[in-house]
Amino acid sequence: MIDIQNFKQKSIGLSILHVDANHKFLENSRNLLQKLFDNVALSDNTTSALQILKENQFDILITDIEFADEDGIEFIQELKNFSPNIKIIVITAHDTKENLLKLISLGLFKLLEKPIHAPNLVQTLYDAIISIEEQKNAQLSHEQLEEKNSLLTFLETLCQNQEIIQLHNYYKGLSITNNALIKNVGTHHITFSTSDIQLQAIQYETKTIVTSELLNSALVCKNILKLEFNSGTVNFKDFILHKTSPILRKAVRxxxxxxxxxxxxxxxxxxxxxxxxxxxxxxxxxxxxxxxxxxxxxxxxxxxxxxxxxxxxxxxxxxxxxxxxxxxxxxxxxxxxxxxxxxxxxxxxxxxxxxxxxxxxxxxxxxx
Amino acid sequence: MQNQEKILFDNGTHKFIMFSFDDETHEDSYLSVNQYLIVQNNMGVLIDPGSEAIFDELSEAVTKHVALENIKYIFLSHQDPDVSGSITQWSVTTPAKFIISSLWVRFMSHYGFLDMGRIMSLPDHGAKIHFGENYIQFVPAHFLHSPGNFSLYDSLSKILFSGDIGAAIVPAHDEYKHVDNFEKHKKNLEGFHKRYMGSNKLCRAWVSHVEKLDINIIAPQHGLLFEGGDAQLFLEWLKELECGSDLLSELY
Known part of the structure; x- marks a missing residue:
């Protein structure tokens, strides 16, 4: 049994479109869907449904495949051109064996038979939401991984070319900035060589901001592994790009x-x-x-x-x-x-x- | 002093303004001090803004031409207090970067400044900042008198800010301060240049460099401006001047 509160929590920001020629079924569906989603749209034909889908982004589609004058399979084929990631749930009373393979090739998420029981539909919708969430997370980690890899490559290039970068620290609001070089960089460490005064500032603040004319965002370094005045180097464990940083301040504080x-x-x-x-x-x-x-x-x-x-x-x-x-x-x-x-x-x-x-x-x- | 501001060049998008907000006691006379501002398309370059004592007056005068937040660079020809004494005040009130010889960067903490990200240190051979087809050039003027010293040439107005080169011991004027008779003016130049400038060789090196520039006005940090033919006469005079180490016997 799905907890509605939990469902609502997970469906925040998601939208759903239900297409079916049966008005009574649509009306019952509306009552249920509006309890589960913030954005619900209904359509009794595929032509208007396509228009709605072109004008708005939907996450889940519930549709029949049999309409009086329209072909539900063609409808799905067409909408896939501009909504390739939409989760498609087909609910139909008609024999679907001949269409099943086609539907699977079109990315069918679930096929349900009419008459449909509300708990079954809620469970299917919940599964679809979880699937969307997993896909988003996977995409995010992939993007993060790609971002980290491209950042590493970029920092390695700065290191190899001995490009001068700037380290920024703050002592009670006082900005302390000096030039530095990247001596070494890996997935979980980055080492800089810089002036004694900057090392002193890093020792005080620990968090250090790195800028370069070649970097679009500031690189924020945390967790000092080693700081040596003799060699004039500091080694951080963590580094991440930040869109905003105190170096964007226009006035001295x-x-x-x-x-x-x-x-x-x-x-x-x-x-x-x-x-x-x-x-x-x-x-x-x-x-x-x-x-x-x-x-x-x-x-x-x-x-x-x-x-x-x-x-x-x-x-x-x-x-x-x-x-x-x-x-x-x-x-x-x-x-x-x-x-x-x-x-x-x-x-x-x-x-x-x-x-x-x-x-x-x-x-x-x-x-x- | 009444006339503390003079617009030396203005074509609608580019202005070169001279301010006269300070003077220094020099034996029994006064050495008037000039500050300059270039405004290019609403962005400002402030030149030798002087000491803390004149910060309030100068910043108020500057805001009539450009908002303080639009001052992009502050050029400091060298490290003297009448040039750089207000670095801290300008660092607090503007986002500007300070342009100065690399020789003086290590002194910045003594001026109340540890943010080297706001310093553009000039290498000995100088640098150029381009704006469109025109540019501002930082011309080496080392040992004239400071060992890390630069003049500034603005190619659009054809004005050369010469720093201490061309400085004259003259009282602060109410009227526009320019040389109208170079022969008479030479006596105001001689004492200062013989003692403050490094040597004739150094003077010649600077002159040979600036002779290649198309100059309408030479604008020093102290005293009177040299316009047109007087600028040329001044360069000729400087080329022949014996000064500094040429006059060692007078010092020891």
Whole structure:
């Protein structure tokens, strides 16, 4: 017995078309199919069914093969031209022995005889869904394997040609980037040679981003197997291509660890939870909140952010309008990023603070 | 100073702008400092942006011509503080790459910078950046005065930014700063060039290189601009100048 909840879970995003000349059968089928699928279409003839199939992508087709003026086998042959992967379930009251071989050659998934019992149909549909899922997974792993192999070949080429690449790490927001060479690469390891300062940054952050003018995406390396200052090399266990990475940041960000205070107002109502600054740039600030404001979506409201950062003997004061960008849930807090807009005088103070903070972080990093 | 900005070239898509936002005390006189900006199709190349002291004024003036996020390159002819002292501020406010001699790359952490991905280090022989049929060329000017030193030639405006070469000890002007009588101007050039430039051999090497370029204006980092015939007169003068190691006996 198939669990309907489980069925629904697995059929998310899948669509089904049922073609049959018997209107009553179609109507009963609709009641059942709509409980199992989000997208259900019905047709009482093959001409309109072909049109529907040309205009929309379907995953499963239930069809009879005997129609008054139409040939069900020809219908299946034609639809296979533009829907080669559709799962075909034939339900018919007619003798199918002569057509069975043809149907099999056309990729028949299951043949059922009328009258059909609902549990049998549900089981067949469930089997079809599982088959679709398995095919997708197999295709995915094949693509992943091909992608990994072509990445390996590409990295080997960079290695053989001694192409200069860049390694990127971050120390409390401070970007540390230096040139490097790939010394060795295999399925489960990659070794780079680079400067001492970059090795120090890698030792601190461990995760390292690799870029090259020849690479479309950033390569993210994790799990250090060996890091040697003597030979100036680092060996990672894992590496994978990532579409997004911090190197796409347009503005320098720094962590704010000195004494500071933040007030966040949403539609002129002061947020009363605990807030601190995780990092700040001239364009945006990332705030750490112990809870999100209840019942208010930050994206749709007027946000005011008042910041006071102690900077030596001076205070950096920023009274900015904030525009919600995104939020992330951490273990015991939330990070929310707001784009900032403020006047020129405030910008000057913030630039000075970030520049000074960069120097502080460099000194701190060099002492590590 | 009132006249702090002068557009030297503008054809609608390409501009070469001079700013004058700084001066330096030099014995009993002042050495005026020039900063330059090239805007090509809304992308900016900032030239020798100077010290932290003028960052606010200069960045405000620059934004009248190009948004800070559209500054693609910042060229630093050499490592002096009146050239490179605001690297950190510009690194925070623009996504620009910094173009500088490879000799000075290791000093970047002292300027508050560890992101070598934003440095384009120039090899000794220089480089070219093409835009369409035109280009910006980084011309070697080593030991004139810095050991890792470059001039910048913009082929479209035909302006040669010469860095410290051509610098003159003159007070900051309110009017457009250009040489109108080279013979009279020579006395403003001599003291600085004899002491700061490496040798006559080095001067000749640079002149022979830039003589091949089609130049309308020589624009130094300090003092007055040389236009047309005055640019040629300056090159002739520099070719014959005894300076630096040629005058060793005066130093020891």
């Amino acid at each position: 720094v962590n704010v660890e000195s004494l500071h205070s933040v007030a966040l107002s949403i539609n002129e109502h002061l947020f009363l939870g605990n807030i601190s600054i995780a990092d700040i740039s001239v364009e945006a600030v990332k705030l750490e909140l112990d809870a999100l404001p209840a019942g208010v979506h930050l994206a749709n409201n007027s946000i005011k952010i008042d910041i006071n950062i102690q900077n030596g003997l001076e205070n950096v004061v920023l009274n900015a309008d904030g525009k919600y960008l995104r939020e992330d849930e951490n273990d015991s807090s939330y990070s929310v990023v707001f784009m900032l807009s403020y006047d020129l005088a405030q910008k000057s103070a913030l630039v000075k603070y970030i520049a000074k903070r960069q120097m502080e972080l460099i000194r701190e990093f060099k002492r590590l």
